[in-house]
Amino acid sequence: MKITLLILSLLLGSCSFIYGHDFTQYVNPFIGTGAVDQYSHAGNNFPGATLPFGFVQLSPDNKDYPDNPCSGYDYNNKTIVGFSHTHLSGTGVEDLFDVMLMPAIGDIKQANTNPENAPSGYSSNITHDQEKAKPGYYQVNLLDYKINVELTATEHAGFHRYTFPKSSESHILIDMNHSIPKTIDWLPCRMIAQIKIIDSVTVEGYRITTGWVKGYRRVYFRAEFSKPFKSFAMINGTEKIASQQLANGECVKTLLDFNTAEGEQIFVKVGLSATSNENAHLNLRTELPGWDFDKTCREAENKWENELRKIMVKGTKEQMEIFYTAMYHAFTQPNNIADVNGDYPATDMTTKNAPDKQHYSTFSLWDTYRAAHPLYALIQQERTASFVNSMIRQKKTFGFLPIWQLWGLENYCMIGNHAIPVIVDAVNKNIQGIDIEEAYEAVKASSLVDHPYSPFTVWEKFGYIPEDILSQSVSITLEMAFDDWCVAQFAKKLGKTDDYIRFIKRANFYKNLYDKQTNFFRAKDKNGNWLSPFNPFKYGDNGNSPYTEANAWQYLFHVPQDVNGLIGLMGGPNAFIAKLDSFFSITAGMSEKN
């Protein structure tokens, strides 16, 4: 493949019309949505409609209480229960699935309130022959109802076009209970919701919900319909009440009824906000004042084209699909959760305002600090400044930078404080729009204030993390040393010598877990004894092992800040090269694979 990196991204807006949709054509949103054989997993991606880094990501969900894949959609599952407006892409834990709409015909089966028995509810069969997806657009034919569904999106709004058959029993359902399963102990999903019928073409509502984050997600919506519904019913729990205009409850839905002619199209626009119904309305009328679905699709595709053409590669069609779909996935998050006026939900449950109208969330930093963020720092420089500013805002209310931030809230998932390398990289690349002193203060606080998986008091006392104090100790030690090296570089740049000395010392703590007997990084207890037995192939998950989603072999080379130091520990270049070679040729017994 040949790669051309366009640095002058300012020129790109005008270029798109010269080149046409050269690159979106290679994006296949179904890549990553399903296991291809019994040995593989789904990529946990979703096929629905979104803008680059968009807040609304409108996509089909297979079942009432999506869990696996985390995106809600499995290509191998040929049912759809509805179309919800928010999704995670590629994560290892499920959440979101907010504000689900579903068109249907005839008697509506109530969704099963028992997640054990899902799927059920309003679901329809589909066939992939009658399903399409491209950047900013998704289409499927609901076979049970003979309804064709098309979806597109703006940053804060979903746009639905439903083509109905002739029927006096056509419906559109809004389900505010649709969520992750409500039965997972470590992922407690509690719901308080409201739906309010404003008039015969307008519905509003909200829900406050818990799940992956240790906090309360607020989700507000306003839905506008192109055709008045002839009647409606509110469903509160298991009770269905005709003409009930408002319901508050743990499980609320509304059913809107229409007469439709053969081929009649009904459009629904749904504005979302994380701060208020007023802002959901503002977002909607700002971004989607009219009803031109095709125009919205074209604008979405153009926005994707402008992002994707930032790297121009040539290769086989398959290579081009793999490359541009991966790039599409890279630009699917983080998401700007601020409203068009800049309001965003702060970690302290207040609403604050971002002057740049951007507050990004979905920071899965353990996964993204190595590759995705360095890429953004090259070809998403303006957004990188906004990413950094969003992270600094978390520090102001929460006390430290994001680790895994979802919907503006922290879930402490995974180890390390890898907002630090992202910020230091941005500062070193001289990305504009970042307050350097504020950034440094946030970086330093995140390296000194103890928080889950970051016991800095222990770190400075022992010079490593003892496994009997905190598990995943080898991985934490290696990653914390790297983050500390980044802090040291930042301190040096700002001439903060005392800080530099403190953090560069900590950056070398990784050496304290190098075992010259086995030539691996290995766990110690708080008395300084190596833990036995030791097996460098033994895989650790997320606890009860010194290694995080890896083994001692895989963590052996995680000293990016001091490759020469690592070479020295191993006994010099030859020993290092031999070890590196072995890493690519060793075969572990099947029992040690994951």
Added chain:
Amino acid sequence: MKITLLILSLLLGSCSFIYGHDFTQYVNPFIGTGAVDQYSHAGNNFPGATLPFGFVQLSPDNKDYPDNPCSGYDYNNKTIVGFSHTHLSGTGVEDLFDVMLMPAIGDIKQANTNPENAPSGYSSNITHDQEKAKPGYYQVNLLDYKINVELTATEHAGFHRYTFPKSSESHILIDMNHSIPKTIDWLPCRMIAQIKIIDSVTVEGYRITTGWVKGYRRVYFRAEFSKPFKSFAMINGTEKIASQQLANGECVKTLLDFNTAEGEQIFVKVGLSATSNENAHLNLRTELPGWDFDKTCREAENKWENELRKIMVKGTKEQMEIFYTAMYHAFTQPNNIADVNGDYPATDMTTKNAPDKQHYSTFSLWDTYRAAHPLYALIQQERTASFVNSMIRQKKTFGFLPIWQLWGLENYCMIGNHAIPVIVDAVNKNIQGIDIEEAYEAVKASSLVDHPYSPFTVWEKFGYIPEDILSQSVSITLEMAFDDWCVAQFAKKLGKTDDYIRFIKRANFYKNLYDKQTNFFRAKDKNGNWLSPFNPFKYGDNGNSPYTEANAWQYLFHVPQDVNGLIGLMGGPNAFIAKLDSFFSITAGMSEKN
């Protein structure tokens, strides 16, 4: 007793200096704080410092997880674990107890995290000989620590004066975990909290907590100290970390350390807000810019004097104490939860602004619509307008008026929609500052939109509440009919004839449950059959009985809207008088008493 009601409340401000503290001297805040013998209950009142209708109600709590009495303080329990800033007075369910401070000496015992074993923690013994309370002031000597504690309050701030002995181990603890028990299934208390050390004289924090309300209570504070603490430690869960400046967690506390000379006084001012830390700070600096504790006490006492003198009675000292303490309790809530700038927490988890700077909450309407609110409508007319406007604001976001509103949120406790008589009474008394059309819209919505214990669809279908559809059916039927009569009067006043006809018809539904065989209001099932067996002495609690906290005898006379109708049902004046006489003379078997 001779009673003089002063209608011209405008004159009262200037009067207070003429009369001196004639009336506050009769208030005994310890009345209602403990059972006087084995046959009585506590009144669930608290002895601490508050202004009339104040947001902050700073009072001692006996134990770590207060449950009974609901006020946190039992006169018969001679330990105190700390002083928290919010309390309920006279309720039947416990909640609040926000932001607890406790001064102590020496080694601090961690509070027991297991509520089953409470009391424990930092508690000290006390003796009532060394305890005092009057309106706006509370004092106690903590015997274990030899610390004298004095408390006073402004509307949004608590003011503490601690007189320490000589010690190099003096402490003040801030406990953000202190709450109702965390083990009650139907009252699930979940906590997310933060404490942040701002500098050596300032601490901020917040907590988002669940409990009695079906929602999330936000509580923010800012504490300022008259003397810098020499050191501090953060306690997060069971972990105590020296010099840790910030903690987020489910159970967070901070311990501040001081050297004190014999008799040294340390003052703490704590501003509270239900919307943000910024507003907690604003409230504090607006209401308590200085450190004059005695002046704050005097101002508090003057404010009470001005309220209490609205009714002037003469009697024995005991009669005066009973009367003015009851009046003091009547003016202890509802509470203005709006910040000094008018910001308040709306039911949809947004922060909204009340132009009149007042948003009242703690509306225990089933308990207060018969006597307390009619009293307020006479002698708290300005506040009555604000009460009504606060109720209307709930309707705007929540869809209907308060039933039992706590911290701006609804808990659906008890039956009926008794904001309606309060509002209609205010309108009929021509109380100024109420938007009549908005009030009517709110009243009507609250009489038509089904919500818990108010199934209007069932009401209009059957003409009564069938016990097999919803329990407490006789009480709900009688109370709903009364509320409907109030709606009808309001409709009539506004010339809304159709509404008048609809609601006056519903106001007569009470007749459908009058059983001429037994001459009592009695439950029917949905087929119209009287439920048997019937025993007019049988007490009902809050469900599983047709009667709510009463029996058929007690509900027999609950037709305040149509006494002549009730006389007719009973067979005329003579039969009615005989029944009424019986009511005062009957004796039920002990087994039927409650």
